Amino acid sequence: MPFPNIDPIAFAIGPIAIRWYALAYLFGVLLGAAYGWLLLRNPRLWYRGAPPFPAKDIWDFAFWAMLAIVIGGRTGYVLFYNLPYYLQNPTQIINTLDGGMSYHGGMLGLMLAAVLFARSKGGHWLSALDLLGAVATIGIMLGRIANFINGELYGAPTTLPWGVIFPTDPLQVPRHPSQLYESLLEGLLLLLLIRVVTHLFHGLRKPGLVAGIFAIGYSLARILVEFVRLPDVQIGYLYGGWLTLGQVLSLPMLIIGIGLVAYALTRRENPIRP
Template identity: 85%
Template sequence: MPFPNIDPIAFAIGPVAIRWYALAYLFGVLLGAAYGYLLLANQRLWHRGNPPFPAKDIWDFAFWAMLAIVIGGRAGYVLFYNLPFYLANPTQIINTLDGGMSYHGGMLGLMLAAILFTRSKGGNWLSSLDLIAAVATIGIFLGRIANFINSELYGAPTTAPWGVIFPTDPLQVARHPSQLYEAALEGIVLFLVIRVATHVFYALRKPGLVAGIFAIGYALSRIAVEFVRLPDEQLGYLYLGWVTMGQLLSLPILVGGLVLVVYAATRRDNPLRP
């Protein structure tokens, strides 16, 4: 089917163009913070009735989260996806107009920001990872929709009736809309799974459990979609003609998630609580 006629630029103010991709980051953080506020305010959800920090502080954290996501995402892309180019052209590192952002780098930046912010508040840093795990799916969903609007990160050719002909594709063939696959799996499905875990099984009462569930769900979803998503052109397939950088970077996330789930599920109390 043809690509919907969506302009990547949402609106312009004089010479300044505001893109859907930038709005996805902004609203991902704002909506995530709003949902995080509701979670933090509901003390009965948390271990011993104590969230990682007071609900009112989520707006302060949102500012640091935005910086951490952008800086971490850009640094991750430079290091993991195109390091030789940026070593030869260091001034291009800060040029984010090329769209080069890494989810894995952004996630590491956000985790570091959450840990440092929570420690400054005297809270349990594992619970802060649970918090960002519970809200991160909102930003992931919006980001993948923005990738689709940008006609980027599309998949391999397909004969499926939902295949999309992207305007940026030089071959102009129907391809898997892998951005929408990820939006559905890493965004909607994972959000619902975590919502059930937090509000039905009270998983936030075991610090680290929700973060582990998120890590496992994200890693499995990303690894699966990478089988039909084209790798970055400058990298290609790394091994065996099908292994991608996205899959390799997702493996430690999967392992870390399994470790967190086992730890949280087998500990009656959390010794990390100050």
């Protein structure tokens, strides 16, 4: 299947080019904040009827979130994926035009921002992480679509009928559109699953439950897709050629997610029903 003719640059204003990649981050935060506002304004969803902070403050948090994603994502990429290069070229650390962002670094930044913001408002920090788990899937879905448009992070060669020939691939062979796999699994399907948990099973009344489900769902999906997604060229496969760095970084997330779910479900003083 040929790659769709989509220009990575959405539009330009004079010499300034606006890329779909940047718009994905922007709209991921804005749409996530809008959905978060809907959740926060319904106290019946939350533990003891108390959301982590007032709904009106979500737009202030959106600013925190944007900074946390950019700073955390870039820092994570520098530290986890290409530290020797950036030690030799420190001026390139702030150059995000190469698309060098780490999901795990961005999520750590977001978690820290959510905890600090909730504490500043006197809210429950675990509920703040639950809020992140409920809305972060939107940004992930859009971000992976932007990766597809950029022709980056594609998968291994495949003979499946939906294999895509990416213009950035030097071999020009059909490959797994692993970006779209992740957009579907880590984004849309996980969003729908968490929506069921929050609204049918009152999951936000168990602080830590939604955050744990998000961590488990994301890490399992990421580990699965990494089996067909090519690793970063500067790192390659690890531990004898069968693990990727993305899988290694997702394992602690999986363990923490399981721990959060177990903690949330064993606290009897947090009623899950009205």
